[in-house]
Amino acid sequence: MTAQDTSRTGAALDLAPARPAHKARTYRRLPSQRDWPFWLIIAIQIGILAGGIALWQAAAVYGWIDGFFWSKPSDVYATLIKFFAAGDAWTDIGFTFQSTIYGFLLGTASGSLLGLSFWWSRNYAAVVQPYMICFHSLPKLALAPLVILVFGIGLASKVAIATALTIIVSALTTYAGVKALDPDQERLFYSLGASRMQVFRKLVVPFCLPWVISVLRVNIGLALTGAIVGEFIAAQHGLGRAILYAGSTYDIALVWVVALVLSTLAVVMYGAVSWLEYVLRKGIKQ
Amino acid sequence: MITAMASVTKVHLDNVSMTFDTPAGPFQALAPVTVSIAEGRFVSLIGPSGCGKSTIFNIVAGLLQPTGGRVMLDGADATGTIGRVGYMLQKDMLLPWRKVLDNVILGMEIQGLPLREARGRALPLLRRYGLAGFEYAYPNALSGGMRQRAALLRTLLFDTDVMLLDEPFGALDAQTKSHMQEWLLQLWGDFGKTVVFVTHDVEEAIFLSDEVYVMATRPGRLVETIPVQIARPRQRSITLTPEFIGIKERCMQLLNDAHKAALDEAA
Numbered sequence: 434m435t436a437q438d439t440s441r442t443g444a445a446l447d448l449a450p451a452r453p454a455h456k457a458r459t460y461r462r463l464p465s466q467r468d469w470p471f472w473l474i475i476a477i478q479i480g481i482l483a484g485g486i487a488l489w490q491a492a493a494v495y496g497w498i499d500g501f502f503w504s505k506p507s508d509v510y511a512t513l514i515k516f517f518a519a520g521d522a523w524t525d526i527g528f529t530f531q532s533t534i535y536g537f538l539l540g541t542a543s544g545s546l547l548g549l550s551f552w553w554s555r556n557y558a559a560v561v562q563p564y565m566i567c568f569h570s571l572p573k574l575a576l577a578p579l580v581i582l583v584f585g586i587g588l589a590s591k592v593a594i595a596t597a598l599t600i601i602v603s604a605l606t607t608y609a610g611v612k613a614l615d616p617d618q619e620r621l622f623y624s625l626g627a628s629r630m631q632v633f634r635k636l637v638v639p640f641c642l643p644w645v646i647s648v649l650r651v652n653i654g655l656a657l658t659g660a661i662v663g664e665f666i667a668a669q670h671g672l673g674r675a676i677l678y679a680g681s682t683y684d685i686a687l688v689w690v691v692a693l694v695l696s697t698l699a700v701v702m703y704g705a706v707s708w709l710e711y712v713l714r715k716g717i718k719q
Numbered sequence: 720m721i722t723a724m725a726s727v728t729k730v731h732l733d734n735v736s737m738t739f740d741t742p743a744g745p746f747q748a749l750a751p752v753t754v755s756i757a758e759g760r761f762v763s764l765i766g767p768s769g770c771g772k773s774t775i776f777n778i779v780a781g782l783l784q785p786t787g788g789r790v791m792l793d794g795a796d797a798t799g800t801i802g803r804v805g806y807m808l809q810k811d812m813l814l815p816w817r818k819v820l821d822n823v824i825l826g827m828e829i830q831g832l833p834l835r836e837a838r839g840r841a842l843p844l845l846r847r848y849g850l851a852g853f854e855y856a857y858p859n860a861l862s863g864g865m866r867q868r869a870a871l872l873r874t875l876l877f878d879t880d881v882m883l884l885d886e887p888f889g890a891l892d893a894q895t896k897s898h899m900q901e902w903l904l905q906l907w908g909d910f911g912k913t914v915v916f917v918t919h920d921v922e923e924a925i926f927l928s929d930e931v932y933v934m935a936t937r938p939g940r941l942v943e944t945i946p947v948q949i950a951r952p953r954q955r956s957i958t959l960t961p962e963f964i965g966i967k968e969r970c971m972q973l974l975n976d977a978h979k980a981a982l983d984e985a986a
Contacts (some may be wrong), residue, residue: 618812620806625825626826
């Protein structure tokens with residue numbers, strides 16, 4: 434059988450055998466993985482967290498690590514209670530939240546509009562493109578001190594930094610959507626006698642929406658980073674200022690507390706934006 | 720009365736030609752073509768890839784400015800103006816975020832018809848022409864044949880006298896394609912539009928058309944016009960008649976000759 438095969442096709446093509454002649458062919462099973470139940474995954478996650486906290490506490494109590502620099506969970510908990518009792522906790526949270534949301538909205542909206550505007554003229558897009566790339570690759574946080582000088586130490590400077598971080602990402606992503614537009618789809622619209630404005634409103638904008646939406650989650654994180662950095666440099670309120678203050682007074686427990694609050698805020702906003710994304714995607718579901 | 724109407728010229732291409740400037744020098748996509756298509760006729764263009772079929776369509780639809788000649792619609796110069804003929808591509812180009820109903824009214828919507836009225840016009844047609852129950856479905860819920868139906872109804876509802884169909888059934892399986900051909904003929908019979916149909920499929924061209932234009936490449940040009948004088952309505956079985964086979968052989972021979980000539984030139 435094998436000899437016959439060789440004489441027919443193998444002779445013409447001179448195929449080398451696929452394995453060493455002296456080795457018997459082995460047959461593997463398809464790798465498979467069984468999924469753990471959902472509750473087990475959650476239980477393990479909680480277990481790891483609890484174990485980590487317990488280990489940290491033990492290490493601080495038995496002197497394996499320096500309790501002064503690392504603090505310990507029981508101190509962090511006590512400081513957490515104090516932090517919220519003290520009253521300006523909510524002012525700080527509100528301030529950071531506000532600058533993040535304003536920056537996020539401003540950056541995403543203007544970035545998306547900028548990206549969409551490139552559809553109108555290839556020449557305009559070609560001219561503006563290098564500036565955008567330059568601004569994108571610029572470490573914008575390095576300019577934060579300048580922004581503080583220009584916009585002052587209030588909310589405006591935080592919003593400006595958050596906007597600067599989000600605008601170009603939005604613009605570039607939306608522009609990627611514009612470029613992905615099928616020229617034949619545009620031709621169909623024009624064959625129906627459409628004006629450019631009609632093509633823009635009825636085709637380009639709805640077509641690019643998924644791209645606009647896809648950057649929302651990235652942008653909320655960037656906006657928060659921008660707001661915090663702004664507060665690091667100069668601010669009267671905000672979680673960033675609170676962390677800086679705690680650090681400079683060696684109140685390590687407070688650093689942990691504010692970091693914890695900040696993470697919670699980030700998770701909440703991320704969750705909200707994910708939900709928004711879900712709702713929007715369902716709205717434009719194909 | 721009917722014969723008199725049939726002789727009125729609807730679309731006239733007057734020495735239309737197209738030359739593209741490429742980095743390698745000018746490329747003649749279409750040698751001057753002069754064609755008259757009578758009102759209410761169903762004509763097909765067949766020919767190999769690159770014979771200028773799509774170029775002709777783009778020129779007639781006003782999406783491409785010819786380098787020579789004029790396009791006359793109803794005796795008036797329509798060269799380079801858009802929105803005067805219905806144009807359908809092989810890709811259905813349905814907008815995935817619109818329901819079927821809102822997809823088929825696109826032409827009317829762009830022309831400024833109020834949405835309510837446009838939907839009112841489209842609904843009975845959707846129901847009558849095989850999309851009942853899918854009016855409020857999104858295109859991704861439709862099969863390939865259904866999507867082409869929706870695209871064709873969108874072209875029809877744009878309500879121009881002329882419809883250009885660029886390989887509308889090219890991507891469908893043989894069974895669906897055959898259903899769609901009969902469906903198209905029913906639609907054409909009901910609305911009396913002038914249809915220009917592009918296809919690679921010789922049998923499809925003959926089965927559907929009153930006239931078949933055979934084209935060739937290098938440069939893209941019209942080689943012969945073959946009338947199909949087979950009575951309508953046509954049954955699928957006419958594809959087996961000697962008359963049909965005769966026309967098919969003639970078409971195949973012309974296409975083969977053109978193909979050989981192109982190969983010789985390349986060699």
